[in-house]
Amino acid sequence: LREVNEQQLWQLDFLIYLQIKCGVGSYDEMFTNIPRVFLALSRCYVEDRSSKVAWLNRSGIIFAGEDKWSLDPRVELEKRNPLEYSLRIQKVDVYDEGSYTCSVQTLHHPKTSQVYLIVQVPPKISNISSDITVNEGSNVTLVCMANGRPEPVITWRHLTPTGREFEGEEEYLEILGITREQSGKYECKAANEVASADVKQVRVTVNYPPTITESKSNEAATGRQALLRCEASAVPTPDFEWYRDDTRINSANGLEIKSTGSQSLLMVANVTEEHYGNYTCVAANKLGVTNASLYLYSKYGRGERDVQVVLTNTCLCSKYTVTL
Template identity: 85%
Template structure:
């Protein structure tokens, strides 16, 4: 049954040519081969296609046909399509122009030329290329860390576009393979961000779209530092946490929750919280706790506000030398008293021993 339908379809142009008297009735069907001398012409969707056909003399009978029927018979237009017209740049040219070509225009076109001596048919196969176009892509999504994620990117085009995925992180990692679906098993916080789908073929520039993936995870303290502060001065304690969604912060001193009151000011800005003490007193020194929490978890860290003491200023060596004075430790002996009694005693013993030896002599 399929073969019979195909056979009837192949016979349609012959019947039309005979109807137009462009093919003699007695001419055997097998002498006209529509698959012979077939030229392919490739046109991008939206452009203009010109199918060339030439005649031998001005008395020739000519016609253009496609699978749907007759388009032109001589100068008479049979098609109702306003995009179709004859392109006659010379008296011997009988070309067909199709404007704003679309995919349904693709297929075989037949130019038939009947002269006084013979019938010539030329077949042109019109190939319509379509630029890549992403027709469907996943919407932005939010998932918890550890979940499995599948991103979808559907694109159309002729020839079929090649689809690639890329994670737009600082390294711009491109995933292997050419797939419409991107599967991420056990997604991590580092895999959050924008993902780019690119559909490309050789017809035109690639079509590119993006989808954002937000990964929720519990807070982690990333920065905190204990500080020293002078009494009577301002002091700042700072705490930073990484989390998605953004964390809520609380401050405690020992077991007491703090608030912006009585010389304290708490400021929360995104992933950072600061505790400001306007005028440090003795009661402000001690242990503080920063708590960061979101719907997935809670964490904390301890910070200390230390008392800073002004050190005693040491006496310079030059000043110590100017205060030295002489003391007499014996007849005719002067010893410099610079706070070194052991050295003076040693010198005195040496002088006494020397005098003793002289007297014995």
């Protein structure tokens, strides 16, 4: 090697290419973040062609001069001019993270410069709880695991009109004594600074026994149609039954029962005196049973009749309502 003077000092630059952006590092040490799958390019320059140069990492020598010692096919030299000695890494992976050293040997002073490569990885949810069904009052634990570098921050949110976000940044969401109001979709979001957050959802179904939410009595005149309505809230959807004086009613003899979802209707096609009175609506599922009383009233009250009186002798026809 021939001797070099102070004006012939080698120089080292480190460039990281992310899509179309690049940054230039210092000569001594630089911490650089690059997303996985992009290209990492470490540029090393010398001003003296006789200098011996090598690239090393924690595993050993990568290149000594132009001789490649590494078996990694993704690693190669880039020499666009005689004084350039750059290290290129294709398809950067997390295992590439670490210290890289460019070592220059001269007659007077061996010189090294080091750069530390930090590989960033977008957040990715790797595991989330499956949709679950539980009974009201149970304790529920939802799990959301995510990978990424930096480590993703995980947040949970109950997807309701209020959109409540739970405090804390935890992989596990604990719900103690869950209520029916806490059923629905829960969103897990994993976020870091590298890319857009990864979001997934889990549905929680809460079973609870029936509760009668509406029971509407009605009134009707004889010979008319009548309708009694009963509604109940329950999960699973309740089954309905109708009773009159402890006797179960079926769809027959002018009576028809129509039950759809949370509502049941008892319809009377042609009301007679025998139809007036108390009816019981029963709603049941596997968790419980409840009932409500409904009444079918006479439109004119007890004992009233609609009577027509015709005075044929005078040809004067009138209509009266009398109480017998």
